[in-house]
Amino acid sequence: MSTLRDLVEEHTSLGSEDIDHLHRLAGDWQLLSDLSFADLLLWVPVNGDESFLCVAQVRPTTAPTAYQDDQVSRTVGGPEVAHLTIAYRQGRIWREGDPVWYGDTPARHEAIPVRLRDADGEPGGVIAVVGRDTNLSTARTPSQLELNYLTTADDLAQMMADGTFPPMSHRIETTSAPRVGDGLIRLDASGKVTYASPNAQSAFRRLGLPSHLVGEDLAALFARLADDPLEGTDASARVLAALGGEAPSRKEIEARGATVLTRALPLKPAGVPIGGWCWCAT
Incomplete structure (x- = not known):
């Protein structure tokens, strides 16, 4: 199976620093997925920004997945990626729209632009988009713990859009780190x-x-x-x-x-x- 780096290098013109940032994100986003109770899919634009290629995917351990099938290496275009296009072009988090259906599974789409800051800390352009897709089949009124999870997830999503999460100095942990359910x-x-x-x-x-x-x-x-x-x-x-x-x-x-x-x-x-x-x- 092609790696994130292989897919990005083959299908985009992103540089090594951009790809390293995407690797940092993919190395640390299990926490964000679990806090969000949602699948995260990392999309990069291809063919201009008319289509998007999925280069990484993570499923939550705190909720049912919205996708039974692996989405990595999948290219999509047209109305299906309208939310990704808006997030990419406008550089903002997209949360509008009605739920969509994947077979028998209702899901909510969100799209989060991914930025990389330069050496001076200034934000650059959008280099990718993270799709945050929530399985709504078990939706219910959230508990206090779940509300705090979601609030923290939204803060981290905004930091991703700002280019401050994950931070440039962050090292991906090579051994087990605390999990979202620990505390x-x-x-x-x-x-x-x-x-x-x-x-x-x-x-x-x-x-x-x-x-x-x-x-x-x-x-x-x-x-x-x-x-x-x-x-x-x-x-x-x-x-x-x-x-x-x-x-x-x-x-x-x-x-x-x-x-x-x-x-x-x-x-x-x-x-x-x-x-x-x-x-x-x-």
Whole structure:
């Protein structure tokens, strides 16, 4: 099967930096798919922008897929790609339109433009489009956890359109990183916890936190709970780095005989620093 790089090099004129950015995205988008409860398809324009070629695909682990068949290497055009064309030409997220049907499966289409920023941090043109397609067959009123997942997913989608997700400095993790279902923590711009999923709360109880996470300063909490003061300082610094717009690598925290794997990333949709998010897994 052709790889993302093979398909892009064969069918487009995108340069190596553009392709590297698409690889970073495809290496980190399982989280976005799971947060969105949706399939993500990476499309590049061919034949001008009259048709689009799917060069990568990921299915959610948190919801049913909208596609039973593999879409990679599929080229589509005409009315079927109208939403992709709008996102590509106008450089904005497309969310309009009625549900579509794939056989017996109703689905909602969205299209997110993908940008790459230059060395000075300035956004460039749109290089690809991510289709975010949600299977609506099991639609229901979302829980608080699901609403926080969706809110975080929308923030990351806007950052993708801005060219800030995934960040240029981001390294694709080569070993297992926290998964979306392990535990989600949202932070405001000051670093205070505004939401903690039940699994995140359980992880911090194992570290020795008897109270609820909401309202806690996460960086200060890491420093307070860690058995090793140096490790606590390092974990605290990574949270502060994420709040400052960086993308630090994952970190293990040890306390009271428990170990929690964490990863903090910034939230900066439309260039506005609104806080950060952190995964944690035991």
